[in-house]
Amino acid sequence: MAATSRDTGEKKTNPPGHPCFTARGVRRGALEIAPLALFVMPFGIAFGGAAAAKAVPASIAMLMSGSMFAGAAQFAVLDLWRDPLPLAMLALTVLAVNARHILLGAALAPWFLRVPLARRLSALLFLSDPNFAQAMAARERGELDAGILFGSGLAMWFVWLAGTAIGAYGGAYLGDLARFGFDAVMVSYFAAVVLGQWRSTRDLVPWIAAAAAALLGSRLLPPGWHIIIGALAGGVTGAWRHGR
Amino acid sequence: MVGDVTAVGAIMVLALVTLATRLAGVWIMSYVEITARIEAFLKYMATSVFIAIVVPAAVNGAPRIGFAVGAAAVAMIASRSALAAMLIGAAVAAAAKSVGL
Secondary structure (H helix, E strand, O other): OOOOOOOOOOOOOOOOOOOEOOHHHHHHHHHHHHHHHOOHHHHHHHHHHHHHHOOOOHHHHHHHHHHHOOHHHHHHHHHHOOOOOOHHHHHHHHHHHHOHHHHHHHHHHHHHOOOOHHHHHHHOOOOOHHHHHHHHHHHHOOOOEOHHHHHHHHHHHHHHHHHHHHHHHHHHHOOOHHHHOHHHHHHHHHHHHHHHOOOOHHHHHHHHHHHHHHHHHHHHOOOOHHHHHHHHHHHHHHHHHHOO | OOOHHHHHHHHHHHHHHHHHHHHHHHHHHOOOOOOHHHHHHHHHHHHHHHHHHHHHHHHHOOHHHHHHHHHHHHHHHHHOOHHHHHHHHHHHHHHHHHOOO
C-alpha cells in the first residue's frame, strides 16, 4: 500500500547535515502548506461566525484565534463562554483538547532536541496537527530544517486569523458551511495522513488498538480525552510489539 | 455578557495552557533517553493521534462524515495524494448534505 512518500517527483537522499532552523526552511514550510492552509479559512470563518452567534465581540474572537491558534479548543471554549466565566473548567477543557500537542512534540523530539534551545522553542510556537503531519512527512524525506514547522504554522496562523475576522465581522451572511463539505476537510486529510504512514501488516494491531480505545473513550470519557487514550493505546501497543 | 477585562485575562490563561502543551512534549523527551523502543512508541503514537480523531468522528458523527472519510481513504490509496483525498472527502460530504444525509 502507501509505502512511498507522497511527493514521488522529489528524490531527496538523506543529506549529511545537522538539524537546524533557517529562514529558507520557514519560507519552504509556508509555501508547502499553502494549499492546505487555504482549507483552514472556512474553519476560521466558522469559528468567527459561531462567536458572533454567541454575541462574543469580534475583537475577543480575534484575540482568541491570535493567542490560542487551536480550533477544536476554541470551539470548546466558546461552548463554555458565559457570565461568570468558569475559568477552571475552561482551562481543564483546553488542556484536554490540546494535550495531544504534548504527544506531537514528543514525536518531534528526536529531531528538535538537536536544534538550539531558543530556535527550538520558537519552532514549536505554531505546532498544530496539519503542520505536524507535514513536518513528519518532510522528515521522512530527509528534511532537517525545523524552520518548516514554524513557517507552515505561521502561514496557517495568518489564514486562521483572516478567517476568524471574516466570520466574526460578517458571519451572519455566510449560511451553513457544511453545504460545501468544509466540515469534512480536516478528517479527510487526517485519514489520508494515517494511510500514508502504512508500512506493513505489523502496523495493523497498534492501529486497531488506537481505534478501539478512541472509540470506547469517545463514549465513556469527557470530550477530548478519547484522543489521548487512543494515541497512548496505539503507542504502547506499537512499542510492546517492537521487541518481538 | 462577559466583561472585557475578565475576557482578556481568561484568554491569556487559556493561551498559556495551550502554549505549555506545545512546548511540553519536546521538553519532557529531553529527560528521557530515546531508545528504539521509545521511537516505536512515538511513531505509533503520532499516527494514533489521527486515528483517534478520525475513527470516532466517522463512527459517531453524521453519516456524511463517515462517507467522506471512506472516500478519502480510497482516494489516498489510489492516488497517494493527501490533497486529492481531502478534496474528494469534502465533495462526498457536500453531495451527501445535498441529499439530506
